[in-house]
Amino acid sequence: MVDKDILQHICTAIETPDPDETVKAVEKAVDFGVAPLEIVGALTDGITTLGDKFERMECFLPELILGADAMDVSMKLLKPKMEELNLETGPAGTVVISNIQGDIHDIGRDIVVTMLRVAGYQVEDMGHDVKPNLMIDKALECDADIIAVSTLLTTSLPFAREVLRLLDARGLSGKFKVVMGGGAVTPEYCEEIGAGYGDNAAAAVKLVKELIDGGDSK
Ligand code: B12
The missing domain is CATH 1.10.1240.10 (Methionine synthase domain)
Known part of the structure; x- marks a missing residue:
């Protein structure tokens, strides 16, 4: 009480x-x-x-x-x-995350980053307002498993989709799993573009764990 x-x-x-x-x-x-x-x-x-x-x-x-x-x-x-929470340690895995181009809403991404780190993942946090191509470059550089996109702005949604399009254009489809979250993203949108969806930080950890453990693409 x-x-x-x-x-x-x-x-x-x-x-x-x-x-x-x-x-x-x-x-x-x-x-x-x-x-x-x-x-x-x-x-x-x-x-x-x-x-x-x-x-x-x-x-x-x-x-x-x-x-x-x-x-x-x-x-x-x-x-x-x-x-200090020391949640269950996840398998080795690397996640590249940012708020996508145009979006500076850091708060939720920051919570997701903390929770992923607590769960044992290596997280490359690129901050906010990051161009899709730069996320892909970073994922290649650190041999990431997952690209995680956060956006709360409807106007940034096209840039979120662009991550998938550019992966395809650069011949990298399937190399990285892509997950998304933030208020502007819906499960339907993710389903349509071929990304995983997480509603909150706990769901983000669960999703990353499932994708890395299960090897199920997107
Ligand atoms: C705080 C806030 C701001 C702050 C941001 C400060 C900061 N450093 O982050 C300030 C004041 C700067 C701001 C500015 C603006 N904002 Co604002 N803002 C908000 C507000 C009130 C809260 C966002 C927040 O922090 N929520 C709390 C966190 C914990 O939740 P979260 O971000 O959703 O994150 C959780 C999940 O979504 C998920 N998650 C998040 N990312 C990811 C990623 C992955 C991979 C996964 C799996 C999960 C996941 O896990 C998180 C933790 O549980 C929202 C309202 C709302 N309902 O969201 C509006 C809101 C997002 N803002 C809005 C707008 C319009 C703006 C401005 C355009 C206002 C203006 N006229 O200038 C600017 C745009 C700035 C920009 N270019 O990004 C609109 C967006 C509408 C839309 N659909 O496009 C909202 C929805 C307000 C509204 N109802 O109108 N904003």
Whole structure:
């Protein structure tokens, strides 16, 4: 019950958005021993609600930026805790990940990167706004197993598809498995272009594990 109140406090603080209050609430949750992934869940719920308000024009970009700042500082606090989680160690495997061209929404990708690393994968994090060809170059350079694309922007979706098209054009189809996630991506879209889909960071780990273990292409 106490945990539930603390998590609700985090959610409300980021939704407001009040970065100082969010960080205080996160610190309190950590002190009370609330599981880091539950805290991430509360932060995600709060910022998603803020995004919904933005969409309905009930708040504006400066508020969205404040919410993102609150999320950013909170994740910096939580990252070491998440890294201590020591989830099941996955098989050796390398993932190249970025937010695709045009998209700078780092927060979700950052969580996916942390969770993949915790699960034992080598992750080459290329950051945000990365051109499709550069992702492929990096995957070749580090002999990756998986190319993971994140995008929250509908306008960046064509660049996500471009990864698959360029792999084909460069004679590399089947060399790397491609997975995608982020709010703009749907399972149907991934099915259509031939990529794997993951709804959240836990699903991303599961997907990567299945693809590397199972050897099932895309
Ligand atoms: C925070 C935020 C911002 C911040 C980003 C700060 C940062 N450094 O990341 C700021 C304020 C900068 C911003 C800017 C903009 N934003 Co914005 N933003 C958001 C918001 C509110 C939250 C995103 C977030 O962090 N969510 C929390 C994280 C944890 O969730 P997540 O990113 O979805 O990630 C999870 C999963 O999707 C999944 N996942 C993510 N990546 C991957 C990858 C793989 C491979 C897998 C398997 C899984 C996976 O796992 C993650 C963890 O569980 C969303 C609203 C929303 N509902 O998403 C809008 C939203 C994404 N933004 C939107 C818009 C329009 C913009 C702007 C164009 C606004 C403007 N007018 O300038 C700009 C564009 C900037 C750009 N070029 O990218 C729209 C996009 C609409 C669309 N469909 O295209 C949204 C949906 C808001 C809305 N409802 O209108 N934004």
